Amino acid sequence: MTSDDELISALSRAMTACTADDAPSASLVQTLVRLPVPSPRRPYLVPVGAAAVVTALTAGGVVLASLPVGSTVPAAGESVSPAASVAVTTSAQPSPQAAASVAPSVVAATTAVNAAPTPGAVAAPTTTATTTTAPTTTATTTSASPTPAGATVTATATGPTTPTYLTVVAPMDGSDDAALLAHAASWSVTSVTVTDTAHPGVKTAPHVDTYQHNDSKAFYADQAEISWDQLAQLPTATEAFRAAVKEPGHPPNAVEKGLQELIGAPLSLAQRKAYLAVAESMPGAVVTSDTVDQIGRSATRVRIETDLILDDYYFDPVSYRLLESGSTWTPEWVAHYKATQPTGTPDVSTFGTGYYISYSNWSYATPANASAATTTPTPAS
Amino acid sequence: VRTDDEAAFVAFVHARSKPLLRTAHLLTGDRERAEDLLQVAFERVARRWSRLDGDPEAYLRRVLVNLATDRWRRAGRRVHEVPRIVIPDEPARDDPIDQVETRHDLLRALSQLGARQRAVLVLRYFDDLSEKDVAAALDCSVGNVKSTSARALARLRDLAELDHPTPDPARPRSPR
Numbered sequence: 409m410t411s412d413d414e415l416i417s418a419l420s421r422a423m424t425a426c427t428a429d430d431a432p433s434a435s436l437v438q439t440l441v442r443l444p445v446p447s448p449r450r451p452y453l454v455p456v457g458a459a460a461v462v463t464a465l466t467a468g469g470v471v472l473a474s475l476p477v478g479s480t481v482p483a484a485g486e487s488v489s490p491a492a493s494v495a496v497t498t499s500a501q502p503s504p505q506a507a508a509s510v511a512p513s514v515v516a517a518t519t520a521v522n523a524a525p526t527p528g529a530v531a532a533p534t535t536t537a538t539t540t541t542a543p544t545t546t547a548t549t550t551s552a553s554p555t556p557a558g559a560t561v562t563a564t565a566t567g568p569t570t571p572t573y574l575t576v577v578a579p580m581d582g583s584d585d586a587a588l589l590a591h592a593a594s595w596s597v598t599s600v601t602v603t604d605t606a607h608p609g610v611k612t613a614p615h616v617d618t619y620q621h622n623d624s625k626a627f628y629a630d631q632a633e634i635s636w637d638q639l640a641q642l643p644t645a646t647e648a649f650r651a652a653v654k655e656p657g658h659p660p661n662a663v664e665k666g667l668q669e670l671i672g673a674p675l676s677l678a679q680r681k682a683y684l685a686v687a688e689s690m691p692g693a694v695v696t697s698d699t700v701d702q703i704g705r706s707a708t709r710v711r712i713e714t715d716l717i718l719d720d721y722y723f724d725p726v727s728y729r730l731l732e733s734g735s736t737w738t739p740e741w742v743a744h745y746k747a748t749q750p751t752g753t754p755d756v757s758t759f760g761t762g763y764y765i766s767y768s769n770w771s772y773a774t775p776a777n778a779s780a781a782t783t784t785p786t787p788a789s
Numbered sequence: 790v791r792t793d794d795e796a797a798f799v800a801f802v803h804a805r806s807k808p809l810l811r812t813a814h815l816l817t818g819d820r821e822r823a824e825d826l827l828q829v830a831f832e833r834v835a836r837r838w839s840r841l842d843g844d845p846e847a848y849l850r851r852v853l854v855n856l857a858t859d860r861w862r863r864a865g866r867r868v869h870e871v872p873r874i875v876i877p878d879e880p881a882r883d884d885p886i887d888q889v890e891t892r893h894d895l896l897r898a899l900s901q902l903g904a905r906q907r908a909v910l911v912l913r914y915f916d917d918l919s920e921k922d923v924a925a926a927l928d929c930s931v932g933n934v935k936s937t938s939a940r941a942l943a944r945l946r947d948l949a950e951l952d953h954p955t956p957d958p959a960r961p962r963s964p965r
Contacts, residue, residue: 427814444835
């Protein structure tokens, strides 16, 4: 074997022979095909698929009333006429935590029905769900705290074969987003879109990457699944929180995954504080204090680079809420994988406070001037 | 109800998990660890699936290489971990004995290379990637791939106790 070509040829044959019998185990394949694939659309837009979207008012898991499309979601405790209710059935079940702790609250429900809402139809008082005349893709969202008062439910009824989307127009002030998060986190086919009425094409929903797991777990943190109960019990001390979201034995930067999975979770103030502290102290994290997000809100930015993608997270320095997140693609990534750049610049002046912004797929000229790059929220797809 | 994204991802898993497992096996030198890495890599791809605008396999391979060469992850594992590429005991029919022995030697030598050198050889000569694609996977320049490959082959010869090629006096050496 005198030449490199011969050596390479022999090496290639050896590697092929060595792995000839390799095949992923059945359990691995099963795991892989079940991996959740978050869709940029799913967390924000709800394909209803038919004619009606309703909201329902519940107390203690019992449906008190539901509201037709276009009605205004009342404040908690405000009376609602049961005459507006619609009977619907859901195949989904509320999370144990939500069911156990639910106070009189407003519940937004999306459901597919073939007919317009039937005035006067009242849901059975023993179910937490509403019912539909055609239970195809039915679901109900339940929140442990009230949906923002004054939110308006709108939907377009365009027929049974054309998807329609539920849009909750909610004047969020930052105090009620946990309720919206709880909505979307509980159910797979229901979600909430919070939009600025003056800028309806832009996603401003609370960050929710959610999907219903077969076992009804609420979130993943690294390899572990976190139930609603466990979510509520996550520690508030920084190190304890770090340990909770990190799989034992993994290196420190493995924390990132646990953090990412929990980023949409409705955590308490103290938990969010711990969350931010862990994020800031991650190896490789670059923290910029006293900065602002895309619409000028005071923020602490945590930047983490993985796989040629810069992930930026902007946190409110007081409430520790996630204000904004986005991925910025490095030039290397763009060059190699031809990432497309969005065009146009939304008019950010229409944004108010309390909105969450999500964007992705933005590139910048060089890593050195990344902070000076112009990044703007992506219009919802 | 599966979304288009989910269906595409599942199709990707079915189509590419097997060859990528083989790559992972060679990168890690350990069949079991290869499955672990493959799962982690697929999880990352799944998370970004809807946003990936290029070749998902290229991205996954890049993640795989990162995981296999990541100092943090390797440091978190057994300190004295030795790559264990499983070498077939039985020669294939019509496989001359000397070829089997050479194969043993090469695979043993491959497992003794540094993670990055091993990655270059695996991606270049097993996955048959171009130098440009190897550079993309390793986040380095094409020149770096060439030099790493040359060093890795020379090291492989040493470890496998193979003769080095005789320099061709008519052919000038390329500058370092």
